[in-house]
């Protein structure tokens with residue numbers, strides 16, 4: 001069993017990593033690190049994680065992690081991964097970063113989307129942005145893997161196979177919703193239950209930071225349509241759902257394009273009609289639905305932000321870089337209701 005560490009283990013993504021790795025056939029949790037919660041027992045903070053992978057939370061210590069772990073997942077707030085990754089890479093540890101510090105390769109683009117310079121610019125060239133269904137498996141010698149963002153995963157899986165038909169600069173408007181866990185464990189006005197549960201609102205219209213990595217991925221493949229993305233805050237804890245209406249004459253046979261892209265993919269399914277978000281919750285699957293309607297085609301996409309949009313995809317990346325089965329330790333069947 002390969003020993004792995006989780007930094008940010010009591011956070012939402014860290015918790016999902018603990019849960020999934022507890023049942024992984026080839027990896028075992030060898031270190032759990034946190035920030036302010038260091039010193040506490042993980043299950044005292046997250047009672048659902050009581051069990052085989054439960055343990056005391058330790059402060060981040062690169063020497064300690066390098067002595068115990070072959071790979072470390074960083075599930076830290078934006079801006080916090082850079083120094084941790086620098087220290088771990090200096091010790092030869094494989095780093096899989098679930099945050100956004102290494103997703104955008106161009107420092108100027110990073111600063112534009114995140115409002116600050118990248119924390120470890122010298123590592124950007126070696127970081128492998130890995131959304132396996134579109135970028136292929138990360139190379140076996142990768143030392144730093146940048147795991148995509150949750151909305152970015154849904155946007156890229158939906159748009160990348162259609163981008164060549166849409167063409168450079170064509171405007172595509174995408175309506176998206178996300179559950180409140182997308183904003184992390186720290187309570188905020190936008191995620192507090194009392195304010196969110198009886199409401200519904202758009203946020204960051206046309207300026208969500210995940211557009212930066214989507215543009216980068218599309219540009220590496222060819223044409224970049226102009227993505228007008230309007231995310232909304234769903235009054236539910238988890239899940240992402242996108243809806244796009246496309247001109248049939250422009251995009252052609254959407255189902256055939258998706259089949260060509262994802263026919264062999266273990267974690268992306270293409271179906272006729274629209275897809276309900278509930279069907280993917282607690283699974284690492286992405287569902288893409290295609291519904292032609294007259295001159296238009298309605299495309300919907302659903303995934304679980306904490307799994308295919310986060311921790312599940314990070315484990316998928318570990319599986320691929322180590323040459324294990326792509327879906328080892330990953331739930332492929334959801335739970336609904």
Ligand SMILES: NC(=O)c1ccc[n+]([C@@H]2O[C@H](COP(=O)([O-])OP(=O)(O)OC[C@H]3O[C@@H](n4cnc5c(N)ncnc54)[C@H](OP(=O)(O)O)[C@@H]3O)[C@@H](O)[C@H]2O)c1
Nearest residue numbers: 008011012013034035036037075076078099182184185310
């Ligand atoms: N939530 C999602 O759906 C999602 C999906 C994809 C990507 N992401 C990205 O993944 C990252 C983690 O997201 P999340 O939602 O899991 O965040 P979160 O729930 O807020 O958890 C953040 C974790 O980081 C820990 N931490 C903060 N400073 C630390 C330090 N200096 N040393 C060690 N640990 C420290 C916190 O521990 P303490 O509480 O002990 O301070 C906490 O465990 C973020 O960058 C986010 O943007 C999130």
